[in-house]
Amino acid sequence: MSQRLESNRREFLKKCLAGAAFVGGVSKGSGFPFSYPAQEKSKVVISRDPLLRGGGVRLDSGRLLKMLDRAVQALYRSDSPLDGWKRVVRAGEVVGLKVNGLAGRGASTNVLLVEVLCERLREAGIPNQNIVIWDRLNADLESAGFQVASRRDHIRCIGNDLSGYEEELSVYGNVGSRLSRTLTEVCDAVINLPVLKDHGIAGVTIALKNLFGAIHNPNKYHLNVGDPFVADVNMLPPIRQKIRLHICDATTAQYEGGPSYMPQWSWPENALLLSRDPVALDTVGWQILERKRTERGMPSLEALARAPRYIATAADAQHRLGTNDPRQIEQVEV
Numbered sequence: 235m236s237q238r239l240e241s242n243r244r245e246f247l248k249k250c251l252a253g254a255a256f257v258g259g260v261s262k263g264s265g266f267p268f269s270y271p272a273q274e275k276s277k278v279v280i281s282r283d284p285l286l287r288g289g290g291v292r293l294d295s296g297r298l299l300k301m302l303d304r305a306v307q308a309l310y311r312s313d314s315p316l317d318g319w320k321r322v323v324r325a326g327e328v329v330g331l332k333v334n335g336l337a338g339r340g341a342s343t344n345v346l347l348v349e350v351l352c353e354r355l356r357e358a359g360i361p362n363q364n365i366v367i368w369d370r371l372n373a374d375l376e377s378a379g380f381q382v383a384s385r386r387d388h389i390r391c392i393g394n395d396l397s398g399y400e401e402e403l404s405v406y407g408n409v410g411s412r413l414s415r416t417l418t419e420v421c422d423a424v425i426n427l428p429v430l431k432d433h434g435i436a437g438v439t440i441a442l443k444n445l446f447g448a449i450h451n452p453n454k455y456h457l458n459v460g461d462p463f464v465a466d467v468n469m470l471p472p473i474r475q476k477i478r479l480h481i482c483d484a485t486t487a488q489y490e491g492g493p494s495y496m497p498q499w500s501w502p503e504n505a506l507l508l509s510r511d512p513v514a515l516d517t518v519g520w521q522i523l524e525r526k527r528t529e530r531g532m533p534s535l536e537a538l539a540r541a542p543r544y545i546a547t548a549a550d551a552q553h554r555l556g557t558n559d560p561r562q563i564e565q566v567e568v
Contacts, residue, residue: 275564276511276557278518281305282567286485286504293485299350302481304568305508306354316357322478323423325359330366330421330476334429334444335378340495342378343427343483347506351425351481352389367391368416370447392416399450407466407552411449418472426480426512430503430519431488436460437535437542439493440519441480441512442555445473459540465548468512468555480515482507489526501526513548513556514563520545 281301286293306318323329331351333343352365363386369375372382372393383391397420399412417424428444435456436443442464446452449470455463468474484507490499503522509515520542524534535541548555557563 275562276509276514277309277564277566278507278509278511278514279305279308279566279568280505280507280518281308282503282505284504287502293344293346295346295350298346298485299353301506302347302350302354305481305506308566308568309508309510315354319354319358322425323355323358323360326364327360327422328364328366328420329355329360330368330416330424331427332417332424332444332447332477333367333369333375333378333380333427334439334447335369335371335374335376335380336447336493337429337431337495338377339379340497341429341431341486341488341492341500342374342495343429344485345379347481347483347485348380348427351427362389363387365389366416366420368393368397368414370394370414370452372396394447394450404470404472406469407462409449409455409463409466409470411451411467411470413450413470413472414448417448417476421476423478424476426477428480428482429487430482430484430505430507430522432490432492432499432523433542434492435540436464436544437540438516438520438523440482440516441509442468442516442544442548443542445477448473459543461542461544462547464542464544465550465553465555468548469553474555477512478510480507480509480512482515482519484519484522487522487526489523489530490532511556511563513545513558515556516542516545516548517558517560517563518565 281304283297283301286297303315306315310318310321312318335342375393380391394414397416403410404413426441428440433439437459445468484503484505486500487503488500507515545558549558
């Protein structure tokens with residue numbers, strides 16, 4: 235397959251990089267979805283609430299909604315959460331919510347976060363029948379607490395094993411994969427909902443790595459700590475062009491033992507990380523995990539030879555999916 239990928243690369247690059255000023259898949263001046271002007275830093279908003287769980291283990295839905303509202307307003311500098319959401323989606327679009335259900339209820343995208351997000355999407359003009367929750371497998375969705383449903387008059391919740399994959403390979407660099415039909419044929423826009431956690435092979439699995447759930451063969455792309463494969467997957471046009479926003483669920487985070495849920499290495503971070511730049515978000519998320527590793531007396535991912543170098547690759551001149559330069563990242567805490 236490597237010869238085929240190489241032979242297709244030149245033509246694919248022309249299609250994928252047709253707009254030289256693309257950031258997050260959208261050319262400057264196109265207006266929707268929104269890209270950062272060249273002079274602006276990439277913004278990563280961290281919304282925290284130490285009382286998110288009260289005195290127990292369950293999340294408080296009201297506090298979680300307020301966390302999300304604060305983050306959206308800060309990210310888009312909007313006067314209200316609704317104004318912010320109207321800059322993410324347009325009324326009448328079909329909006330996909332790419333969750334991460336691999337680790338079950340302990341370390342997957344929280345169902346409650348998806349519920350409050352759907353509430354705001356409805357207010358922004360997206361009816362239930364135009365909301366699709368999706369991931370790679372029905373079994374993963376169910377283990378995370380979602381209910382698989384394919385009726386088109388309600389919120390749909392479907393795995394790629396139900397919706398299927400395209401027949402033709404999508405190709406970029408070292409990657410050749412069939413993409414989820416939910417992504418390519420159903421959704422007009424996608425909100426990426428990863429989890430903040432360690433990955434025993436790829437270093438971390440946050441925004442960029444979560445899109446492995448959109449391809450049929452992610453098992454092939456974990457060599458060399460996922461570099462350059464994670465970055466290359468994110469260059470596939472439907473992924474690059476349709477994702478409008480990344481919301482990282484850091485209500486519970488995990489600094490070791492991922493991607494499976496390991497409660498002994500998890501902690502209640504009680505936070506959400508929002509950005510339009512997946513590279514910047516992953517850079518900030520990686521730092522949070524490294525700080526927790528240091529706090530718990532564990533070696534760095536660099537020392538363990540599993541630093542996620544694909545994050546830097548995603549920022550290089552061939553990919554330009556965002557920035558990993560701390561000087562070009564604006565962190566805002568709300």
